[in-house]
Amino acid sequence: GAGVSQTPSNKVTEKGKYVELRCDPISGHTALYWYRQSLGQGPEFLIYFQGTGAADDSGLPNDRFFAVRPEGSVSTLKIQRTERGDSAVYLCASSPVAGGVGEQYFGPGTRLTVT
């Protein structure tokens, strides 16, 4: 079946611009996660959705970052006033069970470059 998909695969933007990154989870998966992977590092947790609500947004670095999942499926990560330090690969993962034993299925990521 189809896995987690993310669009775009690459995004180059200028400092100060606004960007949106999209995630399509595996059909039927109720839990959705966003992570950020900087060069040479492991992924870092940003936000967790259970259904439509953000159940845990403790990993968002500041208020320039925001994410939504209005219908409990597709999610969009939004970054305002981008900074060069936001450059990273943004990963989305979904899981079939609410907070269930942590097995997460990852998408290929969106590589964001802020110039």
Add this chain to the structure above:
Amino acid sequence: AQSVTQLDSQVPVFEEAPVELRCNYSSSVSVYLFWYVQYPNQGLQLLLKYLSGSTLVKGINGFEAEFNKSQTSFHLRKPSVHISDTAEYFCAVSSSGSARQLTFGSGTQLTVLP
């Protein structure tokens, strides 16, 4: 708070040799442990996981890992590696809290040499 330490950032090994990638974690609560592999230009793929029960866990592609609670370790092993095993390997821990987000180590680049 949880943390994961992968002691080796790079591990070169010759084809058909055994390999061990080391992972230590710290957590104040019970945890679930995972190893993920990331091939070049691909997403993270689950290799294996420890949730409970037997401390020796077998995964895909001939990999296995052993959970050692007293040493807070979850080392990954393979008795004979192939060129195709060249990839970045990440150890991760998930708490038993409601979100169960993963905390990853910084990764180990395994390079299998001919």
